[in-house]
Amino acid sequence: MMSTPVIELSGVSRRYQEGPAALDQVSLTVRAGESVAIVGPSGSGKSTMLNLIAGLDRPSAGTVTVDGTRVDALSEAGSARFRRAKIGMVFQFFNLLDDLTVADNVMLPAEMAGTGRGAARRRAGELLAALGIERHARAYPGRLSGGERQRVAVARSLMNRPPLLLADEPTGALDSASGEDVKALLNELHADGQTIVTVTHDLTLAQACATRTVTIADGRIAADVRTEAVR
Numbered sequence: 001m002m003s004t005p006v007i008e009l010s011g012v013s014r015r016y017q018e019g020p021a022a023l024d025q026v027s028l029t030v031r032a033g034e035s036v037a038i039v040g041p042s043g044s045g046k047s048t049m050l051n052l053i054a055g056l057d058r059p060s061a062g063t064v065t066v067d068g069t070r071v072d073a074l075s076e077a078g079s080a081r082f083r084r085a086k087i088g089m090v091f092q093f094f095n096l097l098d099d100l101t102v103a104d105n106v107m108l109p110a111e112m113a114g115t116g117r118g119a120a121r122r123r124a125g126e127l128l129a130a131l132g133i134e135r136h137a138r139a140y141p142g143r144l145s146g147g148e149r150q151r152v153a154v155a156r157s158l159m160n161r162p163p164l165l166l167a168d169e170p171t172g173a174l175d176s177a178s179g180e181d182v183k184a185l186l187n188e189l190h191a192d193g194q195t196i197v198t199v200t201h202d203l204t205l206a207q208a209c210a211t212r213t214v215t216i217a218d219g220r221i222a223a224d225v226r227t228e229a230v231r
């Protein structure tokens with residue numbers, strides 16, 4: 001019954017020079033197909049945890065394993081390669097490149113991974129169609145609404161078929177209707193088997209999309225509750 005772990009944090013701490021540990025001996029296993037919401041007050045360590053999982057930051061102690069790779073032990077180049085192959089990321093403010101078209105933004109991860117342009121273009125077209133924004137393929141992101149931009153960011157995150165999708169406040173900059181669209185999208189991806197970890201202040205997102213809600217407080221796991229996503 002138990003599927004393979006996609007994420008394994010073991011005794012993970014992250015300390016900065018000043019102040020208490022941003023993350024304090026956290027252990028957490030996320031299995032394939034789970035959709036986990038990370039919630040907790042501002043400053044509790046949610047983004048810190050996501051960045052450690054993505055290899056964007058290194059723990060002060062403990063080990064981070066993602067899809068069999070010891071992320072905490074990678075070099076900078078190795079960590080960039082790891083992210084291209086294994087991680088899709090979606091952020092609050094989309095992080096799209098404004099001087100590339102929507103299609104080129106979506107294709108970028110494939111090009112960086114060395115995928116041929118034809119294959120990348122086909123996959124980008126499929127993703128944009130699946131997300132209902134293919135008509136904007138040749139537009140520049142600046143012309144799109146927030147909800148549409150977030151769909152482009154999701155398409156880009158899925159370009160290389162990552163085993164893990166990480167999202168940090170994906171509805172944080174959206175009006176409620178666009179936020180609902182993004183939640184529905186996360187739900188569809190989960191239904192398709194995508195493993196997802198979403199950091200959010202939005203408890204309705206946790207309730208609507210997650211099969212498990214992990215609450216962080218003061219750098220520690222304060223609660224870890226299994227739920228059933230409402231479909």
Ligand SMILES: Nc1ncnc2c1ncn2[C@@H]1O[C@H](COP(=O)(O)OP(=O)(O)OP(=O)(O)O)[C@@H](O)[C@H]1O
Pocket residue numbers: 016017022040041042043044045046047048049
């Ligand atoms: N580069 C840094 N240097 C020093 N302290 C930092 C640094 N980055 C984060 N912190 C501290 O670590 C703690 C956790 O920050 P983190 O960004 O993970 O919180 P968060 O839960 O994501 O908050 P929010 O909900 O506001 O995004 C905070 O106290 C923060 O001030």
Ligand SMILES: [Mg+2]
Pocket residue numbers: 046047048
């Ligand atoms: Mg944060």
